[in-house]
Structures are given as structure tokens and as C-alpha cells.
Amino acid sequence: MLMMWFLRQLTLALSVAVGVVSALHAELWAILIGLQFARDKGFDFEQVHSDCAKAVEMLNDTNASLSSLSLSLSLVRFIDAFRHGEWATTIIWIPRNCNKPAYMLAKNVDPSSLEIIYLTSPPAVVVSLLEMDTLYLQL
Structure with missing residues (x-):
């Protein structure tokens, strides 16, 4: 219960208007929103497909995200925390074509x-x- 409260508070904190963001940040936000939607629908397994290789790399390899900008690093950490729990998630890179x-x-x-x-x-x-x-x- 405490974890859910923390995640909701963190979502509120991260959802402030950030102005113009990069495609990477937009992709990370989309992944986060998709994962939240899947959890709210009660899915036990979520497979995320993204054509953003950098986002997939950052989410699957925590060492890769260490050199990133602070906003993307915050989103990566939040998504990582959100992915843990009583469900399984995988994030896969799919070329756009x-x-x-x-x-x-x-x-x-x-x-x-x-x-x-x-x-x-x-x-x-x-x-x-x-x-x-x-x-x-x-x-």
C-alpha cells in the first residue's frame, strides 16, 4: 500500500509541465503511461515494444542511463521502480519499419x-x- 502511495505521489510530482522535451523524454513518458494503464487494467504480463533504441537501452540496462540527462534519468528510475512488483514486464526494441x-x-x-x-x-x-x-x- 505504501508503495502505491509513493508511486502516485511520484507520478504527480513528475507530471508538472516540463515544456518542450526531446523525443527520448516523450518515449519514456509514453512507456510509463502505457505501463500504468496496463497495471490499472490488471494485466499480469506486459510486453512493451518501442522503436526508440535509446529508451529501450536505458530501461533494460541501468548502467546505460547513468550518463543521461537528469529528467530522463528520473523517468528511467521511476519506470524501473514501477516495473517491480507482482507482474512481469519486458521492453523490446522494434525497428520502425x-x-x-x-x-x-x-x-x-x-x-x-x-x-x-x-x-x-x-x-x-x-x-x-x-x-x-x-x-x-x-x-
Whole structure:
């Protein structure tokens, strides 16, 4: 219970407006929000795919994050603390050209929306990309 309180307090502290941030910071925030969403939904295992090699390296190798900027280091430490507990998480690097369905989904979201969108089935815009992935896997 104390750990959950601490994580919520830390989330509030980190969620202040930070102004313009780098792509790395945005990716780390996205990973954190995704992990929080998965935990809130009760998932026992979460596999995160990211096309940001640096973010994946920092989250999978704590020594790699030591030379990073303080904001990214704080996010890495927070994500690391959040990943520990009664669930399993893995973070995997996926090259952007191998992650076209996710990339297409990201590009087709209203940029002014800050809400998490939970899809139960793929939208039409990505169905053809998923079918191409399926054909590729069968080769």
C-alpha cells in the first residue's frame, strides 16, 4: 500500500509541465503511461515494444542511463521502480519499419487528444498492414 502511495505521489510530482522535451523524454513518458494503464487494467504480463533504441537501452540496462540527462534519468528510475512488483514486464526494441501497424495508429490519433484510447479490434486503417504482417510471418 505504501508503495502505491509513493508511486502516485511520484507520478504527480513528475507530471508538472516540463515544456518542450526531446523525443527520448516523450518515449519514456509514453512507456510509463502505457505501463500504468496496463497495471490499472490488471494485466499480469506486459510486453512493451518501442522503436526508440535509446529508451529501450536505458530501461533494460541501468548502467546505460547513468550518463543521461537528469529528467530522463528520473523517468528511467521511476519506470524501473514501477516495473517491480507482482507482474512481469519486458521492453523490446522494434525497428520502425517492422512496426508499421503501431506507427499508423499513432499517426491517426487526434493530436489534441490526451486520452488513452483502448481498442478491442484494429481499425480499418491498420487491418491491411496486419494482414501484410501475417503473410510475411508465413513465409
